[in-house]
Amino acid sequence: MARIFNFSAGPAALPEAVLKQAADELLDWHGSGQSVMEMSHRGKEYMGIHAQAEADLRDLLGIPANYKVLFLQGGATLQFEMIPMNLFAGKPSADFVHTGEWAKKAIKAAKAFGKANIVASSEDGSFTYAPAQKDWKLDKDAAYVHYTGNETIGGVEFHWTPETGNVPLVCDMSSNILSKPIDVSKYGLIYAGAQKNIGPAGLTIVIIRDDLIGKGVPTPQTMMDYKTHAENDSMYNTPPTYGIYIAGLVFQWLKQQGGLAAIEKQNIAKAKMLYDCIDSSSFYNNPVRKEDRSRMNVPFTLKDAALDEEFLKGAKAKGMVQLKGHRSVGGMRASIYNAMPVAGVAALVEYMKEFEARHGK
Ligand SMILES: *Cc1c(COP(=O)(O)O)cnc(C)c1O
Numbered sequence: 001m002a003r004i005f006n007f008s009a010g011p012a013a014l015p016e017a018v019l020k021q022a023a024d025e026l027l028d029w030h031g032s033g034q035s036v037m038e039m040s041h042r043g044k045e046y047m048g049i050h051a052q053a054e055a056d057l058r059d060l061l062g063i064p065a066n067y068k069v070l071f072l073q074g075g076a077t078l079q080f081e082m083i084p085m086n087l088f089a090g091k092p093s094a095d096f097v098h099t100g101e102w103a104k105k106a107i108k109a110a111k112a113f114g115k116a117n118i119v120a121s122s123e124d125g126s127f128t129y130a131p132a133q134k135d136w137k138l139d140k141d142a143a144y145v146h147y148t149g150n151e152t153i154g155g156v157e158f159h160w161t162p163e164t165g166n167v168p169l170v171c172d173m174s175s176n177i178l179s180k181p182i183d184v185s186k187y188g189l190i191y192a193g194a195q196k197n198i199g200p201a202g203l204t205i206v207i208i209r210d211d212l213i214g215k216g217v218p219t220p221q222t223m224m225d226y227k228t229h230a231e232n233d234s235m236y237n238t239p240p241t242y243g244i245y246i247a248g249l250v251f252q253w254l255k256q257q258g259g260l261a262a263i264e265k266q267n268i269a270k271a272k273m274l275y276d277c278i279d280s281s282s283f284y285n286n287p288v289r290k291e292d293r294s295r296m297n298v299p300f301t302l303k304d305a306a307l308d309e310e311f312l313k314g315a316k317a318k319g320m321v322q323l324k325g326h327r328s329v330g331g332m333r334a335s336i337y338n339a340m341p342v343a344g345v346a347a348l349v350e351y352m353k354e355f356e357a358r359h360g361k
Pocket residue numbers: 010074075076077078102148150151152172173174175193194196
């Protein structure tokens with residue numbers, strides 16, 4: 001069976017090479033006579049897989065030694081609550097940059113734990129741009145500053161790293177982590193659900209600077225306290241072992257691709273193909289300010305929404321699925337994470353041109 005091109009925003013496509021390796025190792029991992037799924041998380045084999053995944057992630061992102069990598073569960077959504085629980089640390093407020101659907105959810109959740117100040121927002125432009133640093137009205141006494149690195153639904157991405165002085169910078173990187181090199185030392189905490197650009201759903205990665213651990217006031221419940229997970233190497237309870245194993249294979253695949261600088265180059269090229277197609281036509285439209293367009297999630301509309309169904313049907317017939325836009329935005333959305341091959345984007349662009357030729361004018 002031929003594999004389809006899956007443009008889903010998440011759970012999303014995984015590299016074919018990773019899936020093949022996982023299939024080969026499914027029944028018998030490295031001669032152990034068992035599947036990774038069946039291994040004790042305290043056993044020597046799994047401990048090795050776990051440690052290697054962390055080491056490879058550290059290597060890829062250049063994570064400094066004074067940061068912990070936590071393999072958690074509960075998705076980015078649980079982090080919307082764990083972060084304020086742990087990081088407010090007795091301070092009255094934290095600063096938030098409001099850029100769309102995901103920022104909004106993070107802000108709403110934080111309000112249960114303290115004051116969430118919106119220090120910059122693109123609401124005035126229907127969330128079609130990333131507010132410039134000079135417009136952020138930061139409070140130097142804030143507990144932390146939170147922003148959404150890539151708005152998966154709106155297709156808006158920060159292509160620069162905010163400066164927040166001594167106030168810890170917190171970023172939701174769920175949909176663009178590992179898509180480009182970043183300077184981890186600029187952040188207090190980075191978090192991401194795995195199912196977009198890392199691996200299967202069920203694993204959440206948190207990268208947190210040491211000094212921010214164990215400062216929750218009041219002390220969070222055991223499972224909600226980063227300290228518990230940091231002190232136990234993410235093994236306080238059973239971690240999502242199979243998800244961590246697959247993520248580990250993805251990290252190795254990324255290294256084989258040449259690391260994050262090489263992947264970024266490819267992501268820029270893929271995104272350019274798609275945006276060029278949209279911009280060179282009057283049939284397709286993307287509303288996001290050019291310099292803030294996401295390289296991972298490309299929303300676009302057709303000139304006539306009545307053609308949406310036919311567009312989707314025709315795409316499916318050509319082996320391209322999950323192009324329907326988020327229900328809150330409508331139109332189309334092509335998610336083109338690391339694992340989407342250039343050939344997939346090329347096929348989509350070719351189909352878009354052909355569809356326009358048939359229905360345009
Ligand atoms: C998908 C997504 C989330 C939610 O992730 P869950 O794992 O479903 O909790 C949060 N933030 C961003 C930016 C996302 O793309």
